[in-house]
Amino acid sequence: MDKQILIKPIISEKSERLSDKLGQYSFVVNKKANKVEIKKAVQDMYSVSVMSVNTIIMPAKAKVRNTKSGLVKGRVSAFKKAIVTLSEGEEIDFFGDI
Numbered sequence: 001m002d003k004q005i006l007i008k009p010i011i012s013e014k015s016e017r018l019s020d021k022l023g024q025y026s027f028v029v030n031k032k033a034n035k036v037e038i039k040k041a042v043q044d045m046y047s048v049s050v051m052s053v054n055t056i057i058m059p060a061k062a063k064v065r066n067t068k069s070g071l072v073k074g075r076v077s078a079f080k081k082a083i084v085t086l087s088e089g090e091e092i093d094f095f096g097d098i
Contacts, residue, residue, distance in 0.1 A: 005041040
């Protein structure tokens with residue numbers, strides 16, 4: 001029953017803008033995890049207090065690439081995304097000492 005809830009943080013321009021202005025951080029999470037489990041996992045892993053959690057199921061997408069040997073068709077899997085809002089004045093440092 002031990003499942004990994006937080007899979008990885010999402011590092012993009014949009015997520016950086018959200019974290020700078022609103023104190024919101026984005027994570028790819030386990031599809032079966034609920035908001036209470038996500039909140040507890042973020043609080044335990046990063047030692048911060050979480051105000052709210054919003055979840056989104058991102059749909060799968062078909063992708064096509066042009067290569068020397070012709071078209072390559074593929075698929076990007078669906079995943080669940082969580083946007084976590086932290087309390088005022090708190091932040092998560094993903095990069096550490098870089």
